[in-house]
Amino acid sequence: MPSIAFLECARCHARISADIPQTVCPQCLTAPAGSLFVRYDLSTLKSTDPRNVIERDAAGPWSGMWRYRSVLPSADPVTLGEGWTPMLKSRRHPAAWLKEEGANPTGSFKARGLSMAVTMARHYGLKKLAVPSAGNAAGALAAYAAAAQIEAYIFMPRDVPFANYVEAVAYGAHVQLVDGLISDCARVVSERKQQEGWFDISTLKEPFRVEGKKTMGYELVEQLGWEYPDAVFYPTGGGVGLIGMWKAFEEMEQLGWVRGSKRPRMIAVQSTGCAPVARAFEQGETVSTMWQDAATFAAGLRVPKPYGDAIILDIVRASGGLAMAVSDDEILASILDWGRNEGLFLSPEGASVTAAYDKLLASGYLQPSDRVVLFNTGAGLKYTDMTAAAMKLKGLASN
Amino acid sequence: MPSIAFLECARCHARISADIPQTVCPQCLTAPAGSLFVRYDLSTLKSTDPRNVIERDAAGPWSGMWRYRSVLPSADPVTLGEGWTPMLKSRRHPAAWLKEEGANPTGSFKARGLSMAVTMARHYGLKKLAVPSAGNAAGALAAYAAAAQIEAYIFMPRDVPFANYVEAVAYGAHVQLVDGLISDCARVVSERKQQEGWFDISTLKEPFRVEGKKTMGYELVEQLGWEYPDAVFYPTGGGVGLIGMWKAFEEMEQLGWVRGSKRPRMIAVQSTGCAPVARAFEQGETVSTMWQDAATFAAGLRVPKPYGDAIILDIVRASGGLAMAVSDDEILASILDWGRNEGLFLSPEGASVTAAYDKLLASGYLQPSDRVVLFNTGAGLKYTDMTAAAMKLKGLASN
Numbered sequence: 055m056p057s058i059a060f061l062e063c064a065r066c067h068a069r070i071s072a073d074i075p076q077t078v079c080p081q082c083l084t085a086p087a088g089s090l091f092v093r094y095d096l097s098t099l100k101s102t103d104p105r106n107v108i109e110r111d112a113a114g115p116w117s118g119m120w121r122y123r124s125v126l127p128s129a130d131p132v133t134l135g136e137g138w139t140p141m142l143k144s145r146r147h148p149a150a151w152l153k154e155e156g157a158n159p160t161g162s163f164k165a166r167g168l169s170m171a172v173t174m175a176r177h178y179g180l181k182k183l184a185v186p187s188a189g190n191a192a193g194a195l196a197a198y199a200a201a202a203q204i205e206a207y208i209f210m211p212r213d214v215p216f217a218n219y220v221e222a223v224a225y226g227a228h229v230q231l232v233d234g235l236i237s238d239c240a241r242v243v244s245e246r247k248q249q250e251g252w253f254d255i256s257t258l259k260e261p262f263r264v265e266g267k268k269t270m271g272y273e274l275v276e277q278l279g280w281e282y283p284d285a286v287f288y289p290t291g292g293g294v295g296l297i298g299m300w301k302a303f304e305e306m307e308q309l310g311w312v313r314g315s316k317r318p319r320m321i322a323v324q325s326t327g328c329a330p331v332a333r334a335f336e337q338g339e340t341v342s343t344m345w346q347d348a349a350t351f352a353a354g355l356r357v358p359k360p361y362g363d364a365i366i367l368d369i370v371r372a373s374g375g376l377a378m379a380v381s382d383d384e385i386l387a388s389i390l391d392w393g394r395n396e397g398l399f400l401s402p403e404g405a406s407v408t409a410a411y412d413k414l415l416a417s418g419y420l421q422p423s424d425r426v427v428l429f430n431t432g433a434g435l436k437y438t439d440m441t442a443a444a445m446k447l448k449g450l451a452s453n
Numbered sequence: 454m455p456s457i458a459f460l461e462c463a464r465c466h467a468r469i470s471a472d473i474p475q476t477v478c479p480q481c482l483t484a485p486a487g488s489l490f491v492r493y494d495l496s497t498l499k500s501t502d503p504r505n506v507i508e509r510d511a512a513g514p515w516s517g518m519w520r521y522r523s524v525l526p527s528a529d530p531v532t533l534g535e536g537w538t539p540m541l542k543s544r545r546h547p548a549a550w551l552k553e554e555g556a557n558p559t560g561s562f563k564a565r566g567l568s569m570a571v572t573m574a575r576h577y578g579l580k581k582l583a584v585p586s587a588g589n590a591a592g593a594l595a596a597y598a599a600a601a602q603i604e605a606y607i608f609m610p611r612d613v614p615f616a617n618y619v620e621a622v623a624y625g626a627h628v629q630l631v632d633g634l635i636s637d638c639a640r641v642v643s644e645r646k647q648q649e650g651w652f653d654i655s656t657l658k659e660p661f662r663v664e665g666k667k668t669m670g671y672e673l674v675e676q677l678g679w680e681y682p683d684a685v686f687y688p689t690g691g692g693v694g695l696i697g698m699w700k701a702f703e704e705m706e707q708l709g710w711v712r713g714s715k716r717p718r719m720i721a722v723q724s725t726g727c728a729p730v731a732r733a734f735e736q737g738e739t740v741s742t743m744w745q746d747a748a749t750f751a752a753g754l755r756v757p758k759p760y761g762d763a764i765i766l767d768i769v770r771a772s773g774g775l776a777m778a779v780s781d782d783e784i785l786a787s788i789l790d791w792g793r794n795e796g797l798f799l800s801p802e803g804a805s806v807t808a809a810y811d812k813l814l815a816s817g818y819l820q821p822s823d824r825v826v827l828f829n830t831g832a833g834l835k836y837t838d839m840t841a842a843a844m845k846l847k848g849l850a851s852n
């Protein structure tokens with residue numbers, strides 16, 4: 055595993071030490087302070103054959119996303135078996151792969167970021183972690199905190215999917231339901247963290263969730279034979295995965311681990327019920343504005359103003375991609391379509407992506423021969439209450 | 454992939470052709486007819502190094518359980534990424550591993566058996582598959598049938614976990630809820646299958662679900678460095694996994710793929726609310742009798758008389774193991790224990806096993822240094838309604 059050279063502010067590019075726990079950039083002169091990205095000295099890895107490095111590391115305990123330990127911070131992992139998820143070829147679309155992140159521990163992609171962030175929290179000796187969550191981050195933090203025997207303080211909207219609530223309680227976290235959205239939950243964490251001694255492990259407010267999520271970028275390229283696809287579709291709430299994948303592509307190019315240099319077009323997908331990034335993209339803005347009255351059954355997309363909006367918009371544009379929104383009706387139709395025709399039960403967030411793919415094929419923006427990776431970020435099983443309601447399924451006796 | 458030499462009846466040892474679809478033994482003279490096991494000519498594999506064979510096959514599309522294709526029927530797989538699930542070392546027990554089958558597609562171990570059985574159903578050109586299910590088999594059949602574009606007819610108890618119902622509907626299966634237990638569902642399938650043209654894909658009534666499930670045996674041995682553990686704990690409803698693992702051990706010994714010859718003690722775990730196999734074991738019987746008024750929140754264990762009871766009892770005894778039951782209170786306590794202390798949200802069936810392990814450590818039957826594999830057969834996320842009710846968690850607005 056490499057040593058961390060320094061943390062770099064995404065906004066002012068200050069170099070910050072990783073010897074002590076850091077949140078956001080302490081040197082940014084104007085708010086909001088920039089997120090910090092981990093920078094390594096990767097020179098010893100440069101021009102190695104990734105197949106040798108990665109496959110050596112994938113043996114034994116270094117399975118799952120830890121096969122990429124050569125490009126992750128050096129620390130004893132808090133692991134529950136996250137990463138190296140299936141890349142499933144579509145039955146119907148000749149050049150589409152679905153990346154099944156529901157196979158992760160706690161049933162979502164959030165496991166990657168929080169495995170890494172809790173690993174570093176334990177490394178630094180932190181004792182109390184707090185997070186606002188639209189749903190899946192809560193379960194993931196609760197699980198990894200339990201595995202590390204660190205206390206977790208979790209704030210979720212009261213109408214979060216039921217599974218997110220039950221799992222967080224089962225993992226023994228301190229769970230508080232808040233009347234409002236994730237932005238209201240974030241305010242509670244901000245107001246109370248100093249007094250309570252909580253370390254704020256929110257999206258893009260500490261450097262390591264991005265490092266865990268970046269493994270999705272390494273993984274999709276490795277699973278395609280160390281080649282880029284033409285486009286990557288990503289449901290965008292907080293956007294950490296999209297940011298992490300872009301960082302992975304940058305690192306892989308430095309290392310010479312990817313053939314070709316044409317990075318994929320990044321397609322950030324939101325719901326028409328909460329589409330701050332898509333709106334800012336369409337209006338040519340560099341940051342988003344708070345989305346009023348956010349409402350969608352794709353719970354993970356109900357983020358009215360992501361902290362990393364400027365970074366997301368920058369990446370989407372640099373990639374030649376776009377940000378777009380689909381309706382809840384289109385999401386539900388795509389859940390049923392992929393269930394019945396592919397045998398895959400998508401989360402609403404994942405189905406926003408498959409719906410968007412259909413639209414971009416229909417518009418001619420993409421051709422059926424363009425190689426695309428569609429991210430299903432969570433298991434459909436985590437949303438049975440919401441999906442059943444949308445499907446107008448009657449409840450059963452046990453429910 | 455090897456050719457099938459023949460199918461062998463587990464009861465009368467008749468050799469049956471696999472050239473056409475088979476259900477149970479057509480030559481057994483007395484009821485119940487024996488289950489059929491697949492026999493191969495494995496001579497060309499004998500004394501090979503499994504690491505070479507398996508790792509070669511694990512590359513490319515042959516991931517997951519299909520890394521074992523050299524010992525599986527030769528057919529084009531219907532796959533959703535099943536198998537090669539995490540083997541997680543317990544934080545607290547120095548020699549215990551938890552085999553996390555909740556990471557499978559549809560969130561349970563049933564994916565392995567039904568991936569294989571639907572693969573063969575498509576191979577034979579079958580068009581309509583029917584199954585009675587206590588829960589997880591329903592979702593798995595529905596998913597693989599959708600992936601193969603074969604019709605699925607599914608019969609479940611009305612009070613099945615909600616997730617099992619929602620997923621089966623989302624996959625487009627024909628779902629019917631029955632007032633009663635899985636045994637009542639099985640009766641409906643038996644009565645209607647001839648008229649409706651359904652192929653009965655029930656537990657141990659066709660040869661291939663065992664073949665899929667046996668990959669759990671190969672996998673746990675490979676993940677322990679091609680060595681046996683001292684004991685394997687398995688939650689036993691229908692018991693196919695236990696039967697499949699035992700078959701895998703037999704094949705691995707024939708192939709010379711496992712070091713040592715002392716097979717693990719097989720511990721079959723049930724709920725005190727439905728414990729036909731444990732009762733028969735304690736009473737020294739070779740078959741079980743129907744359990745009256747079966748009731749447990751471990752839905753998968755609510756099988757009042759498994760079709761393979763005689764085989765299960767025989768294996769448990771031959772292994773020097775045992776069959777035992779734990780209470781629903783013990784199951785719930787173990788769910789909370791493993792959630793809070795290990796970061797793992799177990800299914801009730803999985804927690805029956807962890808509870809049983811605690812009891813056998815306390816009784817001195819096992820030592821803490823004995824290497825054990827504990828099977829969590831499904832994701833805790835599939836049981837949020839039942840687990841929340843047992844935890845007396847209040848419902849949320851969205852539920």
